Amino acid sequence: MSVMPRRITKAAVFWQAGFILLLVFALVLAVRNIDANLARAGISVSFDFLSSHAGFDINESLIPVSSESSYGEVLFAGAINTVVLSLICILGATFIGVVMGVLRTSNHYLGVRVALVYIEVMRNLPKLLILLALFLAAINTLPPVRQSWALHDMVFLSNRALYFPALEAGSGMRLLIVFACLWPVSLFVLGRVARRIQDTSGAVYPVFWPVTGFFAAVVAASVLFGWVDYPISYPVLQGFDFQGGHRISIQFLVLAAALSIYHGGQVAELVRGAIEAVPKGQFEASRATGLSFLQMMRLVVLPQAVRIVVPPMGNQYLNITKNTSIALAVGYSDLVSVMTTSINQTFRPIELMTLSMGVYLAICLAVSFAVNAYNARVSLRGG
Amino acid sequence: MSVISRDVPVMKEGALQAPRVGLVQQVRGNLFGSKRDALLTVVLGAVIVAAVYFAVDWLLLSAAAPWAPAESCAAVAGACWPFVVEKYRLILFGTYPYVEQWRSFLASVLLIVAVAVSMLPSFHNGRLVWLWSVVGASFYVLMRGGYFGLDYVQPERWNGLPVLLMLAIFGLVFAFPVGVLLSLARYQSQLPSIRAFAVLYIELVRGVPMIMVLFLGLFVLPLMMPEGITLSPLLTTMIALVFFHSAYFAEAVRGGLQSVPRGQHEAADSQGLGYVQKTRLIILPQALQRSMPEIMNTVLGAYKDTSLVVIIGIHDIMATAKMAFSDPSWQHYGLEAYLLVGIWYLATCWCLSSYSRWLEARTS
Numbered sequence: 001m002s003v004m005p006r007r008i009t010k011a012a013v014f015w016q017a018g019f020i021l022l023l024v025f026a027l028v029l030a031v032r033n034i035d036a037n038l039a040r041a042g043i044s045v046s047f048d049f050l051s052s053h054a055g056f057d058i059n060e061s062l063i064p065v066s067s068e069s070s071y072g073e074v075l076f077a078g079a080i081n082t083v084v085l086s087l088i089c090i091l092g093a094t095f096i097g098v099v100m101g102v103l104r105t106s107n108h109y110l111g112v113r114v115a116l117v118y119i120e121v122m123r124n125l126p127k128l129l130i131l132l133a134l135f136l137a138a139i140n141t142l143p144p145v146r147q148s149w150a151l152h153d154m155v156f157l158s159n160r161a162l163y164f165p166a167l168e169a170g171s172g173m174r175l176l177i178v179f180a181c182l183w184p185v186s187l188f189v190l191g192r193v194a195r196r197i198q199d200t201s202g203a204v205y206p207v208f209w210p211v212t213g214f215f216a217a218v219v220a221a222s223v224l225f226g227w228v229d230y231p232i233s234y235p236v237l238q239g240f241d242f243q244g245g246h247r248i249s250i251q252f253l254v255l256a257a258a259l260s261i262y263h264g265g266q267v268a269e270l271v272r273g274a275i276e277a278v279p280k281g282q283f284e285a286s287r288a289t290g291l292s293f294l295q296m297m298r299l300v301v302l303p304q305a306v307r308i309v310v311p312p313m314g315n316q317y318l319n320i321t322k323n324t325s326i327a328l329a330v331g332y333s334d335l336v337s338v339m340t341t342s343i344n345q346t347f348r349p350i351e352l353m354t355l356s357m358g359v360y361l362a363i364c365l366a367v368s369f370a371v372n373a374y375n376a377r378v379s380l381r382g383g
Numbered sequence: 384m385s386v387i388s389r390d391v392p393v394m395k396e397g398a399l400q401a402p403r404v405g406l407v408q409q410v411r412g413n414l415f416g417s418k419r420d421a422l423l424t425v426v427l428g429a430v431i432v433a434a435v436y437f438a439v440d441w442l443l444l445s446a447a448a449p450w451a452p453a454e455s456c457a458a459v460a461g462a463c464w465p466f467v468v469e470k471y472r473l474i475l476f477g478t479y480p481y482v483e484q485w486r487s488f489l490a491s492v493l494l495i496v497a498v499a500v501s502m503l504p505s506f507h508n509g510r511l512v513w514l515w516s517v518v519g520a521s522f523y524v525l526m527r528g529g530y531f532g533l534d535y536v537q538p539e540r541w542n543g544l545p546v547l548l549m550l551a552i553f554g555l556v557f558a559f560p561v562g563v564l565l566s567l568a569r570y571q572s573q574l575p576s577i578r579a580f581a582v583l584y585i586e587l588v589r590g591v592p593m594i595m596v597l598f599l600g601l602f603v604l605p606l607m608m609p610e611g612i613t614l615s616p617l618l619t620t621m622i623a624l625v626f627f628h629s630a631y632f633a634e635a636v637r638g639g640l641q642s643v644p645r646g647q648h649e650a651a652d653s654q655g656l657g658y659v660q661k662t663r664l665i666i667l668p669q670a671l672q673r674s675m676p677e678i679m680n681t682v683l684g685a686y687k688d689t690s691l692v693v694i695i696g697i698h699d700i701m702a703t704a705k706m707a708f709s710d711p712s713w714q715h716y717g718l719e720a721y722l723l724v725g726i727w728y729l730a731t732c733w734c735l736s737s738y739s740r741w742l743e744a745r746t747s
Contacts, residue, residue: 009573016576023580030607037606108420109413110427124732125725126687128694129701133721140715293419325592329694336594349602353595361590 034350041347047355049346050075056341058333060249071342075352078338079359085255085334086321086363092260093320094313097267102297104268105275115268122265128326131258135330138254145241156235156242159250163235166246172230175222179215186211251332255324263320270312274305307378314371318364335359456716466716467723470707474723477542477703483534487545490525493518494548502738504745515556522549538615546617547699551689554624555682561625562632563671567662569633570640581633588630593688596627597695620692628685635681639674640666672746679739683732690728700724 038044050072057067061077062084069077104115122130142159143149149157156163167173187207194205222228235245278301286296327334339356343349404412414424445461449468456463476487497518501511526545529535541549568574568581588596600623605614614622643666651661671678693701704720707713 012573016574019574019577019580033609034603034606036610037608040610107413108423109410110431111423114427114431120733121729123683123736124687124729126690126701126728128690129721129725129728132701132705133718133725136717136721140717322592325594326691326694328594336592336598340598343598343602349598349606353599353603357591357595360592360595361587364590 038350043347045348045350047351049348049351054342054345056345058338059331060247060252061333071346074338075335075342075355078333078335081333082321082324082327082335082359083363085252085259085324085327085332088256089259089263089320089324090317092256093263093267093316096260096264098271100264100268101271101275104272106293119265119268119272122262123269125262127258127262127323128329130262131255131326131329134258135251135254138250142250146237148237148242154234156237160241161247161249162253163242163245163247165232165234166244168231168233170231171228172222175228176219179219183211183215249332251327251330254330255327255332259320259323259326263316263323266319267313267316270309270316271305274309275301277308278304303378310371310375310378314368314375317367317371321363321367322360453712462719462722463713463716464719466707466713466719470710470713470720471723473543473707474700474703474720475544477546477698477706478540479542479545480534480536480540483528483536486525486528486533486536487541487543490522491545491548493522493525494545494552498552504742519553538617541617542698543700543703546697547689550617550621550624550692550697550699551686554621554628554689555685557621557625558628558685559632561629563636563667565629565633566636566640567667569637573658585630585633588627589634593627593691594694597623597692599623600626601695616695616697620695620697624685624689624692628681631681631685632678635677636670636674638677639670639672642673643669675746676739676743679735679742683735683739686735687728687732700727 035044051070054069054071054074055067056074058065058074058077058081060081062080063073063077065074065077100115100118103111104119106112139159142157145158145160147158148163151157154165167176190207190211194207198204223230233244235242235247282300282304283296286300291299324334325336328337328340331337335356339352343352346352413420415421441461443461445459447455447459447461447463447465449464451465453465453469456465472481472484476484479487497514500506500514506514522545524530524533526541526549527536527538565581565585568577569585571578597620600619601616604619604622608614647665647669648661651665656664690699690701692699693705698706701724704724705717707720708715708717
């Protein structure tokens, strides 16, 4: 990094001292002005308000929140909403992006052109426009709650939300939670074992399907023979809204769709770049050994492309996480939207913005940590 | 070479030809070569046909013609073009006084022409500073008025296209030099405290969403001002945009700075150039050229993201589009308004990305 060996010169001392003085001066001035302005409004910086009664409800959250909750609780619910929305959008954008990126590099005449048009349109439109246009289209075309589109009287879609049956807490729920934890663990452990066997004897044992099938069979049997009970609540129309079941607001659905297709275009470009960076000989060699297109992609090309794509993909995931903040434009209660409502009610911008920026920085650090860890795993190791 | 070629019979031109493949064979081979290809062809073909059918039907076949009376919109299922004819001035210029809208128009054209001129490589020098000083001043005078017999228009009524162009272009024009300075501050090692500040600033800004920075400008920046000074929302937004984009420019230029060979630094040092001369004459020109694709990407992204100012209540064309269909008698025609905005963005972004491709092809 350093171009010249560092030596302390008079000029360096002078410039740095001047810079630090200027910075301190600006900071002191800003803080004094903030203090004076807040004093005129009769408040001072303090985080005590977090435990006081917020008085507004948020439209959906994974933790129980009501109009009785405190500011701290609604902000936490908003942060969880941001994380959930980010995860869904990351999954959606990755799926769309990989499909479109592979299409773009295929030699299928229609596929290449469809992917090209998709990527170019997404590259040249602002995400907010996509979001607002989709939201408007959804509100205009979907029916009001009382005339919801119904699927077997179990799943309902209206211009307010998607309603579907939900599993209530019970022995069945506990079984599913235990299995959901056991499934990846056993995949990991058995995968290790299978790999060791393959390394020593060369025998190949399948892991994924047997393990998944075993768990699926136990769950299916438990449903069939009633070993555990699965209490399910169905959405039922009562008055002006549905009761029971689970609901996902139309805002969440539109946000997830808009951000997934917007970032899908950018992910597709990354995937295309990575696939094109894989040497041509790898493609020819795998076709020569008789692999099909999908086998070639899955076993030869994509594993190599992943190494190239991980660092920019990490950046992309960070962008998705930050871009979920446009949720405010359609009124979904993410962190920023809860923050602005709180600022308007309490006029505590300093405290609330510091907190929210801290949350975003923490999320970004966590994502980049995860990406770096994954990168270290997939990158080539010497020796 | 010549010794060998004398012994080897020379192949006559046209003796070896690629087998001719007819169009039908080509189509069959590419689109229906395998079961997978055929399936893909059928699925994509159906999607394309459906999309084209719906688009043509909505845009043309069952739409109300632009010259039709407004009432005819209620009877058709497709797009309502009389709405666009009626509201295009509102979408472009918002609530700027109707009779004065030629000023908004002229100001927008001025900015677009200035951008076009700045794109010419022969203008990539000190003349840009003069150009943009003049353009900025004339834009301000045209929009605000109060001089030369122009009526005063308060900044709250500046709407639509000129606001979008102003925030996007001036935001970027000011952010770029700041970004380059930040990047230089990050790249040097003589002044560690300034370097630490640059790293902290860049990473902090890049770690939070743009809306967060816009809200900082809206809520916190006015609090930092001494008593009696109030900032207009347009100004605070502009400042927030400059703060935000400069961090991204700094990141874009960093790659270029890092790729300038060490020999260039050493050669400049051995010529006795000082830091400023070395940076201005040797290092920066090479670094900027190398990071041009990244810079243009940043510009494109920043331009598109300027639309987010709608969320903090600035009226760019997305907001005026919403205004146009908030009118109760036109409330069902929001998609037409957004389509117009979309076409504007598609056209301008396409120009920007073609320019960036042309620039890349020209320098490589």
